[in-house]
């Protein structure tokens with residue numbers, strides 16, 4: 318069964334927090350400016366990593382530290 322009155326929510330790509338998809342969210346789909354900047358930073362790091370030195374570490378662990 319569905320709840321028609323329930324607002325549409327999205328998950329912040331950075332921290333995974335659910336947030337309402339409304340005009341009051343200037344940083345959507347991120348929950349806040351910080352998460353947006355973090356995500357953009359990860360993008361830049363990703364490009365650098367591909368073009369530059371390969372990291373021997375599992376980078377999935379790195380992204381976990383951004384979850385907080």
Ligand SMILES: [Zn+2]
Nearest residue numbers: 329332348352
């Ligand atoms: Zn977030």
